[in-house]
Every structure is written in structure tokens, then in C-alpha cells.
Amino acid sequence: MKIIELTGSVSLRRDVESGTSEQTKAVKSVIEQVQTEGDRALRTLTERFDGVTLPRFTVSEDEKKEAYENVSDRELSALRNAIRRIRAFHERQLRESWFFTEEDGTILGQKITPLDSAGVYVPGGKAAYPSTIMMNVIPAQVAGVKRIVMASPPGKDGKLNAAVLVTAQELGVEEIFKIGGAQAIAALAYGTETVPAVDKITGPGNIFVALAKREVFGHVDIDMIAGPSEIVVLADETAPPEYVAADLLSQAEHDEMASSVLVTTSKALAEKVKEEVEKQLDSLPKKDIATSSLENYGAIYVAQDMAKAVEAVNELAPEHLQVMTEKPEMLLGKIRHAGAIFLGHYSPEPVGDYFAGPNHILPTNGTARFSSPLTVDDFTKKSSIISYSKEAFARDREDIMTIARLEGLEAHARSIEVRNIKGEESK
Known part of the structure; x- marks a missing residue:
């Protein structure tokens, strides 16, 4: 990682969401094919992109039972504990309709109504993201959405990952489809003979999923167009360098385009973190991915004082911000732009990813300047009342x-x- 004296403006923004003209054309073609041919298009596209021929897109009862057999008691306990904590947090976000009556008898108010349906996209194939299901499904359930439909690409065996399937069942999701990519987004937006159309689509995915969500927006609502993951660590000389290095690497292993940045007031810490990152990289299973990420989108900025460091953080407006200073809570009021803020040495970003309770679906690419994490509010709509x-x-x-x-x-x-x-x- 490069160590840079902070003298000017900084930015994490990258033009990674627009896609190439070829990618956009391909996505539009897929959407049109699904609109025109329905299930037949889904079957053809699944064979082409996932290399799997499926007799049906739904998950059988045998597959559901088998999934539990492939998840250990320890894993199941952890999933259930995470569900409990995430649900408890989101229940605090629930808002009620309100009305008031003026002296002359006029009644004004706001009626809050849950959406009728929501579609949750869960990345799959080679990877498994049970946390993604929790973070999308739980706020929808708390909001009162009656119909929640999940789509996830199948593996080469034609099945969904066991942990993904178990998590969906633990949450009570009944409509689960083995469909991925832009074709899944199209099916959720427009419906097919098998897949019901929904009112809102949430969940992350690759560039083709992101472009498909952008294309169907307006016909249905979407959560956001998420870019590669990013973290900024704001630290002073009290931060343990091995902690900081590990936290930077926790994002770098996500994707070659993920961004990991340290902003510090300590040149000594900067040097130690650089050494520690190189040391920890050697034993990282995804070393190649993390190395590429750090080389292209990683940096260590040394600011002349904490005021300049905080100013840089607000300019970066990161998805994840870790504050590892002597008194992190004293800086909270000065931080204006960040998707999620983690305070102290024992609040690393993975705590929020999996377990603490707040949602991990966060604004990226500088959009924390005007956007918020996914919440219960995202699955409701408001109507004004005038009498x-x-x-x-x-x-x-x-x-x-x-x-x-x-x-x-x-x-x-x-x-x-x-x-x-x-x-x-x-x-």
C-alpha cells in the first residue's frame, strides 16, 4: 500500500456501475427475452450462463431437508443468533401512521403501508451469503410485507447452497427460485409463468445484476445500485497496527475493485500498518484478490491533524468507516458522511456484516453523502391524509x-x- 501525505482532496469514486455498452446491450436483451418467453427464456439462460439444466426452478422439499443435514449445529446456532439480533434492531425502526386534528376540525396525517411484495436477490453459484438473506428479508418482514420471493443462482449440481437454503427456511421464506443473473431480476420485475412479479427488488449482485436492476427501475422499485465494497479506517497513534491491517484486508479480499483506505494522524502507525498488511497477506487464502485490490484501490493517508483527517473521511463518504482513536465517540458528531460507523478497537466491520444488528446493505461509491443503509422504511410507502x-x-x-x-x-x-x-x- 502507498503512504501518501494528505495535502489535497481524496475520493473513492469509481465509474464501476455504468458498465460497458456491450454489457448494457446484453442485459437489455436478457430482459426482453424473459418478458417475451417467460419460463422458457429462464431455462435457456440458466443453461447458458450457469451451465445447469433445471427441470424446475422451485426448491423441492427433499432439497430443503437435505440442506439442514449439511449445516452443523454450531452453524445453525450462529445463524439463529444473528437472525434474532438483526430482527431486534430492525423492529426499533418500525414507524406507525399518525394523524392530528386542528382546532377547526381539519384532520391531517400520514398513513404508512407495507409494500405488497418484495423480491430478494442472493448471489450464489460458487459463493454463499446467508447474511445477505437476513439483511434483505428481515426488514421486509418487520415492515409487514406479505409476499417475499427469493432468487439465487444454482450451483453446478442444480442446487442452492445449504447455508443459504437453511437461512431462508429459518426466516420463513416460502417462495425460493433457483435463478440468477439479469434473468432473475427480469423475472422478479415482470413475472413469468412460475415466478411472481414483485413491487421492489433488493440485494447485491455482479455488474449484470446491477445493470438489470437499473433497467427495471421505474417499473419496480430497487434498493440501490451497489458498487464494490469499501472501508476507511480513521486512526491515531493508539490503534493497534495488526488490527488496522486485518480490517483493511477484510474488505480487500472481497473483490479486485474493493477499496481499503487508512486515514491517520500518525506517520509511525502508517509505516507499521503497511508492514503488517504485507505480513498478513502471505497467509490469506484470497491473497491474489486482496493484493490486486490494495495495489489499485488501497492507500494510507497521513493527515497533519485530526481535523484534516475527519475532513478527508467526509470527502470519501465511505460505505464502512472504522474509528480507531483514543476517544472515538468524541469524533462521532463531526462525521457527516458514512454508511456505517464502527467505533473502537472491538467493533471491526465484520461485526456489522454478520451479527450486530444494523443492516449491512450500505451506500457505496461516495453515495453516503445522500443515501442511507437499507431499513424497514424501504419496504413501506407513505400516503398523506387530508380531511x-x-x-x-x-x-x-x-x-x-x-x-x-x-x-x-x-x-x-x-x-x-x-x-x-x-x-x-x-x-
Whole structure:
């Protein structure tokens, strides 16, 4: 990793979400094929991209039972404990409808309604991400979404990963489909003979999944277009270098395009962390991926003071921010932009990934400047409630007509004018 004196602006933003013109064209073709041919297209595309011929896309009862046989008691216990903690956190986010009545009898308010349905995409094939299921399904369930549909690509054996399937069952997800890629997003958005269309699609995926989500947005809602993972560690001289190095590597192993950055006020810490990263890399199973990530998107910035360091962090607006300083809580009020903030030496990013409770689906690529983590609110919609009393209408009618005519909308004004309160009262 390079050690850089922090003198100017910094950025994590990369043009990784737009895709190439060929990728965009391919995704549009897949979506059109699924819209036109339905299940037949899904079968053809699964054979082409996943190398699997499936007699059906649904998961059999035998597969569900078999999945439990391939998950140890220790693993099942950990999954259940994580589900409990994540659910408890998200239940605190649930908001209720509200109304208030003014003195003249006017009633105003906001009605909160859960979405009817949601589709959850879970990456699969070679990898297994049970935590992704928890982070998508639990807030939807807490919100009150009645129908939750899950799609995940099958492995070469035509099955879903055991941990993924067990987690879905533990959460009570009943509609599970063995479909991946852009074709899964298209199926969830538009529906096929087998797969029901949903109102919102959430969950991460590769560039083709991201582009497909972007294409169907507007017909359905989506959570976000997520880019490669990223972490920024903000540290002073009190941070243990072996902790910092391990935390930087925890993101670097994700993807060659993942970004791991240290911002510190200590040149001595910077040197020690660089050495420790190289040392820990040697024994890392995904050494090649992590090495590429660090070489291209990793950096160690040395700031002249903590004020400059915090300013750099806010400019980076990272997905994950770890604050490893002597008194991390003292800096919290100064941090404006970060998807998730981890305070102290014993709050490494994987605690949030899997177990603490807050959602790990976070804004990336600098979008934490204006975006938030996935929450229960993302699976609800709001309706405004307006019930004007006669007294309030009489009081405000002239102002309303004035504004309507100011905008050149005479029919709007006449909608008010026709309700001649004074005339009605004189009858």
C-alpha cells in the first residue's frame, strides 16, 4: 500500500456501475427475452450462463431437508443468533401512521403501508451469503410485507447452497427460485409463468445484476445500485497496527475493485500498518484478490491533524468507516458522511456484516453523502391524509384560488370556487 501525505482532496469514486455498452446491450436483451418467453427464456439462460439444466426452478422439499443435514449445529446456532439480533434492531425502526386534528376540525396525517411484495436477490453459484438473506428479508418482514420471493443462482449440481437454503427456511421464506443473473431480476420485475412479479427488488449482485436492476427501475422499485465494497479506517497513534491491517484486508479480499483506505494522524502507525498488511497477506487464502485490490484501490493517508483527517473521511463518504482513536465517540458528531460507523478497537466491520444488528446493505461509491443503509422504511410507502373542515375551507379558499391562478390553472381555482361556502351558508 502507498503512504501518501494528505495535502489535497481524496475520493473513492469509481465509474464501476455504468458498465460497458456491450454489457448494457446484453442485459437489455436478457430482459426482453424473459418478458417475451417467460419460463422458457429462464431455462435457456440458466443453461447458458450457469451451465445447469433445471427441470424446475422451485426448491423441492427433499432439497430443503437435505440442506439442514449439511449445516452443523454450531452453524445453525450462529445463524439463529444473528437472525434474532438483526430482527431486534430492525423492529426499533418500525414507524406507525399518525394523524392530528386542528382546532377547526381539519384532520391531517400520514398513513404508512407495507409494500405488497418484495423480491430478494442472493448471489450464489460458487459463493454463499446467508447474511445477505437476513439483511434483505428481515426488514421486509418487520415492515409487514406479505409476499417475499427469493432468487439465487444454482450451483453446478442444480442446487442452492445449504447455508443459504437453511437461512431462508429459518426466516420463513416460502417462495425460493433457483435463478440468477439479469434473468432473475427480469423475472422478479415482470413475472413469468412460475415466478411472481414483485413491487421492489433488493440485494447485491455482479455488474449484470446491477445493470438489470437499473433497467427495471421505474417499473419496480430497487434498493440501490451497489458498487464494490469499501472501508476507511480513521486512526491515531493508539490503534493497534495488526488490527488496522486485518480490517483493511477484510474488505480487500472481497473483490479486485474493493477499496481499503487508512486515514491517520500518525506517520509511525502508517509505516507499521503497511508492514503488517504485507505480513498478513502471505497467509490469506484470497491473497491474489486482496493484493490486486490494495495495489489499485488501497492507500494510507497521513493527515497533519485530526481535523484534516475527519475532513478527508467526509470527502470519501465511505460505505464502512472504522474509528480507531483514543476517544472515538468524541469524533462521532463531526462525521457527516458514512454508511456505517464502527467505533473502537472491538467493533471491526465484520461485526456489522454478520451479527450486530444494523443492516449491512450500505451506500457505496461516495453515495453516503445522500443515501442511507437499507431499513424497514424501504419496504413501506407513505400516503398523506387530508380531511379539511368547512371552516378551514372557507378560511383558505381565497389563498388557494390565488395560487392556482398564479400558476395559470383556472380549473384548479374553479374547483375551489364552485364550493361557495358563503352562498351555501345563506341558504
